[in-house]
């Protein structure tokens with residue numbers, strides 16, 4: 001049944017985000033698509049993060065993170081942030097800004113969140129962040145992932 005489950009998931013079209021956070025000298029970014037808007041009052045986002053991901057343990061209650069919605073021409077950054085090289089090296093590509101929270105300036109939109117809840121969920125943790133600030137380019141051309149590949 002798992003194979004069928006994966007088959008069903010592969011038919012869905014997913015938006016692609018890069019989740020980024022830092023804590024002390026550690027800075028991490030990872031590609032995520034298990035992301036949804038969880039509530040409007042307050043504005044919150046949920047993201048499912050694998051407990052083995054290097055970013056997982058720097059997310060703590062009240063820590064801050066950015067969710068950067070990628071545009072259709074940002075396949076390269078999605079690949080870098082899901083590739084084998086991790087940590088600081090992922091920030092050496094593309095146009096990152098390092099203010100209070102690292103964020104990708106060229107993303108279609110940036111959502112700046114403060115972590116309010118972390119719910120362990122089998123292999124993953126469901127991370128709920130309240131949206132404290134955002135920037136939106138006004139464009140409506142997000143990167144889409146379906147059937148194991150990016151739509152071009």
Ligand SMILES: Cc1cc2nc3c(=O)[nH]c(=O)nc-3n(C[C@H](O)[C@H](O)[C@H](O)COP(=O)(O)O)c2cc1C
Pocket residue numbers: 016028029030031032033034035048049050051052053054055078081082083084085086087145
């Ligand atoms: C399109 C796409 C979507 C992904 N979505 C998620 C996700 O929602 N949650 C997750 O934990 N990993 C997701 N991944 C896998 C992580 O990006 C990948 O395992 C990454 O390397 C983890 O970071 P690390 O190498 O620093 O541990 C996704 C990968 C791709 C290519």
